[in-house]
Amino acid sequence: MTLDTATVKADFPLLEREVNGHQIVYLDSAATSQKPRVVLDAMNEYYETINANVHRGAYTIADLATRRMEAARQKVATFVGAPSAAEVIFTRNATEAINLVSQTWGRANLHDGDVVVLTELEHHANIVPWQILASERDIELRWIPIDDQGRLVLDDIDRLFDGASLVAFSAMSNVLGTITPVRAIADAAHDADAIVLVDASQLVPHVPTDVEALGADFVAFTGHKMCGPTGIGVLWGRRELLEAMPPFMGGGEMILQVTKEGFTTNELPWKFEAGTPAIAETIGLGAAADCLTSLGMDAVREHEVSLTAYALRTLAENHGDKLRIFGPSEPASRGGVLSFEFADVHPHDVSQVLDQHGVCVRAGHHCAKPLMQVLGVNATSRASLYVYNDESDIDALSTALDGAADMFAF
Amino acid sequence: MPGLEDLYREIILDHYRSPRNRGELETPPAHRSEGFNPLCGDEVVVYVDVDDERVINDVRIGGQGCSISQSSASMMSAAIKGKTVEEAREITRAFKAMMSIHEHELGGEVGSGEIDGEIALGDLEALRGVVKFPVRIKCATLSWNTLTQGLDEVTAEP
Numbered sequence: 105m106t107l108d109t110a111t112v113k114a115d116f117p118l119l120e121r122e123v124n125g126h127q128i129v130y131l132d133s134a135a136t137s138q139k140p141r142v143v144l145d146a147m148n149e150y151y152e153t154i155n156a157n158v159h160r161g162a163y164t165i166a167d168l169a170t171r172r173m174e175a176a177r178q179k180v181a182t183f184v185g186a187p188s189a190a191e192v193i194f195t196r197n198a199t200e201a202i203n204l205v206s207q208t209w210g211r212a213n214l215h216d217g218d219v220v221v222l223t224e225l226e227h228h229a230n231i232v233p234w235q236i237l238a239s240e241r242d243i244e245l246r247w248i249p250i251d252d253q254g255r256l257v258l259d260d261i262d263r264l265f266d267g268a269s270l271v272a273f274s275a276m277s278n279v280l281g282t283i284t285p286v287r288a289i290a291d292a293a294h295d296a297d298a299i300v301l302v303d304a305s306q307l308v309p310h311v312p313t314d315v316e317a318l319g320a321d322f323v324a325f326t327g328h329k330m331c332g333p334t335g336i337g338v339l340w341g342r343r344e345l346l347e348a349m350p351p352f353m354g355g356g357e358m359i360l361q362v363t364k365e366g367f368t369t370n371e372l373p374w375k376f377e378a379g380t381p382a383i384a385e386t387i388g389l390g391a392a393a394d395c396l397t398s399l400g401m402d403a404v405r406e407h408e409v410s411l412t413a414y415a416l417r418t419l420a421e422n423h424g425d426k427l428r429i430f431g432p433s434e435p436a437s438r439g440g441v442l443s444f445e446f447a448d449v450h451p452h453d454v455s456q457v458l459d460q461h462g463v464c465v466r467a468g469h470h471c472a473k474p475l476m477q478v479l480g481v482n483a484t485s486r487a488s489l490y491v492y493n494d495e496s497d498i499d500a501l502s503t504a505l506d507g508a509a510d511m512f513a514f
Numbered sequence: 515m516p517g518l519e520d521l522y523r524e525i526i527l528d529h530y531r532s533p534r535n536r537g538e539l540e541t542p543p544a545h546r547s548e549g550f551n552p553l554c555g556d557e558v559v560v561y562v563d564v565d566d567e568r569v570i571n572d573v574r575i576g577g578q579g580c581s582i583s584q585s586s587a588s589m590m591s592a593a594i595k596g597k598t599v600e601e602a603r604e605i606t607r608a609f610k611a612m613m614s615i616h617e618h619e620l621g622g623e624v625g626s627g628e629i630d631g632e633i634a635l636g637d638l639e640a641l642r643g644v645v646k647f648p649v650r651i652k653c654a655t656l657s658w659n660t661l662t663q664g665l666d667e668v669t670a671e672p
């Protein structure tokens with residue numbers, strides 16, 4: 105099965121719009137993806153026909169809303185191979201999912217002198233939560249380094265993992281596209297008796313994912329990068345760990361019993377879902393999982409590998425030495441995230457000129473400042489691909505870069 | 515629809531390619547201040563050498579950034595060199611007014627774009643088009659905010 109991008113594109117209403125007189129060329133899906141009509145319709149239908157607060161409602165639409173929301177949880181569980189929907193906890197986004205782990209598992213299990221291992225590829229969402237803990241207690245942060253192609257250097261992990269309590273790392277870099285060897289790292293971490301958290305924010309939308317096959321204990325991802333709405337993210341965790349963890353936020357939904365003397369926590373997954381959840385967004389995320397399943401995640405990955413190969417080839421042919429693309433040179437070992445430097449043109453200026461051609465790329469540090477330091481740059485321009493992109497989008501990018509070269513020719 | 519030619523005027527690109535007063539000054543006697551644009555990672559360093567008469571005898575610019583922040587810093591350095599601290603503050607006010615930022619407005623809301631009084635901005639006028647690209651206003655004002663901070667520190671010193 106291969107993707108028919110013309111048909112796929114037609115399902116995303118936003119892609120019909122024009123920007124600055126050009127049909128939009130959206131190349132920023134690593135930041136957030138566009139939303140297919142089925143997702144928007146599912147959310148609208150909820151609001152127009154069954155809107156009611158979930159759980160504890162005896163009337164028809166409250167029951168329908170609850171069942172629709174829990175059906176979405178099952179869809180997400182199936183989508184990532186979770187053994188049970190009870191292990192799928194909804195959060196606002198990946199950031200909240202990681203903070204949930206740092207604030208509950210972390211507070212209960214990390215003590216003075218403990219070690220947390222991260223990598224130089226991490227997004228701030230998987231750095232700062234651990235730095236917050238490390239500022240409160242004496243926790244050592246260690247960093248797995250990268251090589252000149254942005255791949256993790258694992259030669260020294262026995263020493264790095266020695267004495268570690270947690271290894272937390274990204275399955276795919278949002279800056280370089282590097283796909284990391286999750287299973288091998290998880291196995292090595294477990295051999296060292298460490299717990300493994302995988303930031304799969306960039307993996308789940310683009311690569312078939314099975315949380316059990318990854319070998320992780322916690323997996324975090326975010327709905328809005330996988331065709332879903334904003335405001336909904338996921339933490340998957342192994343049941344024994346989730347059960348042993350203290351609750352995150354307190355309030356309605358997360359309790360079984362409350363008296364003046366205290367409370368007892370609800371069962372999984374609601375134990376970690378205090379307050380009225382993002383019902384429409386959860387239903388939207390369920391529809392997004394359905395949408396990606398019907399495209400076929402194998403087909404999605406295959407499409408992105410071949411489009412990434414086309415992009416690397418075309419941009420190199422057309423721009424030669426003027427263009428420096430960071431990250432792995434081999435399309436099969438990376439996602440469709442292309443961070444680049446163009447001549448001496450600052451990324452801010454590159455994206456400004458591209459915008460004038462209707463081409464949307466991101467410029468900046470991409471929430472990965474430690475990685476920027478390792479790369480020796482302040483900022484990069486970043487074009488990132490998804491199911492609705494095709495070769496014409498890469499060609500438009502390449503042409504727009506010529507515009508930047510003309511404007512800033514030194 | 516504003517076009518790129520409104521933003522990237524020739525004189526801006528000239529200052530970007532050949533920045534004026536680039537470098538460092540020895541501190542002390544000069545004063546060093548640093549500014550960051552957290553959005554894009556740009557940074558600017560402003561050195562000012564202010565004498566007892568409150569005249570800015572010398573100024574140097576360091577750091578790195580986009581064409582707008584770098585050209586703005588370069589033009590600023592040319593505009594304030596040899597001026598008194600008070601004159602530099604006046605030019606800053608006029609420039610920020612052109613960027614539609616008025617002191618009474620919190621957070622730099624987009625305003626009228628009117629220029630204060632009779633201050634002649636010279637080359638700096640070329641940056642007027644930035645107002646049409648609101649995300650870039652922060653690039654244009656980065657060095658000015660850094661200068662203001664530096665002058666505040668210099669004049670606060672006993």
Ligand SMILES: Cc1ncc(COP(=O)(O)O)c(C=O)c1O
Nearest residue numbers: 197198199227229278303305326
């Ligand atoms: C690798 C990675 N981790 C975490 C995040 C955070 O996602 P969110 O902002 O939805 O919490 C992102 C996206 O910005 C990401 O790319």
